[in-house]
Amino acid sequence: MLPEAQRDYIDVVLVSPRNPLNIGAAARAMANFGFRRLSVVAPYAPPWREARSAVGAPELLASAAETETLAEAVAECTLVAGTGTLTYRKPEQPVVPLPGLGPLVERELASGGRVALVFGSEKHGLTRDDLSYCHLLVEIPTDSRQPSMNLGQAVAVCLYELVSRAFEPASSAPDEKPLAFAVGVGQTSSQLERNFAASSHAAPSRTLDRLAGVVEETMIAAGYSPSTMQATNRHDLRLLLRRLAPTERDTRRILGLFRRILWRLKRFPKGR
């Protein structure tokens, strides 16, 4: 059982929800399983207003954080897990079947981290850009003939999994029982596990974004690639940093290095 105090270190993030009933259902599932921290990214105004003012709306809706971007919503989080089905896209990060999420969340919380579970809009799910902020993609084991879950039900199933599986005796001995991962592009499952296990204190998303900004600036300053490639580079860089999962300390070092490089590049713009 996930201890109650730990649930306050898990954020549920809804990206651009469109249906007030779904927002209400997501909030109710959170209340059912004892979670309180809801963030809503760029909500459509009328359904968001309607959901919050509905009779019997859970209290946590009133105290929900509202942000313009997913980057802001997950800024403090050290492990960002996107949710979705894989039937219609090729994932760019490691895929974790939902039953394997508990131990990862457990380890993250035990080392003082903060976790976000991110749900896309009912219409599109998470976009490729949304997913680039995620360390991993959680796959709910749905039937291939009807893979797409209702938002409120998906939230309920994911939170149930965390409440019932994290901090189970069986999962507290990761060395004896390795996690079974499906493997994403560019990384083996043992890499992800090793990286997360090694990072006693993974850097929060905000720090990774700051590092990415300096690295990108460096790429541009260095004339690394044509300007038409900048968006793609930015995207790939975000994914890479989340795959590497550096600690705060790692990040400070890398940042120091890149700042130095950048300073040099700008001082001697001709590459002398």
Added chain:
Amino acid sequence: MLPEAQRDYIDVVLVSPRNPLNIGAAARAMANFGFRRLSVVAPYAPPWREARSAVGAPELLASAAETETLAEAVAECTLVAGTGTLTYRKPEQPVVPLPGLGPLVERELASGGRVALVFGSEKHGLTRDDLSYCHLLVEIPTDSRQPSMNLGQAVAVCLYELVSRAFEPASSAPDEKPLAFAVGVGQTSSQLERNFAASSHAAPSRTLDRLAGVVEETMIAAGYSPSTMQATNRHDLRLLLRRLAPTERDTRRILGLFRRILWRLKRFPKGR
């Protein structure tokens, strides 16, 4: 993972659902997790009609069975599991936390049985009478401050549990890892486990009802208790039979005995 073919031996039973959106959500969760057998007991006609005719309604709604009573809906089932929260009532049968349901269902299906998962109406949940048809009560681990789940979400969480946990390698060795049960009134957890393990082929609900009928007739014929106690006796008898979980063969024997007793009682009504 629960093999797909096995899912056709698990019935989802909704008792008197009132909200067409909830019926639709329950059906969708079934489709998401690959279940097809839905039974609806005494549905309110307008929402039932509305749910079935909704745009995009899953096919399984069209082929759902409709019965007047719960007894009919679960007649062929050898393990009937009610669902609900325990905050407002004292259960009369063993309580199984949802994370412990998988191994029981697995064993039941492996021995050729059929399982029903029963959900009460949104307003009242399962009544005491409904519950008397259940071998056990499944408890979803919700927060005590907001224990009551939305119907569609409760169905989703229960089916997710079955799909993801039953037939897991860890649960296939029941002797090595005993199930952790909360214990219901009048029975220890090991009793339930032993009884279910011993019954290579538990008798279906219909057979238990036939036996209960003969036993009740015998009680009356024997002047066992005042007629004001008949309803209570009938209720307790149903619970008892489900707790004992006799096999078909056990049931035939007990039935034979009671038929004999009854014949004697009727032949010599004065107890001579």
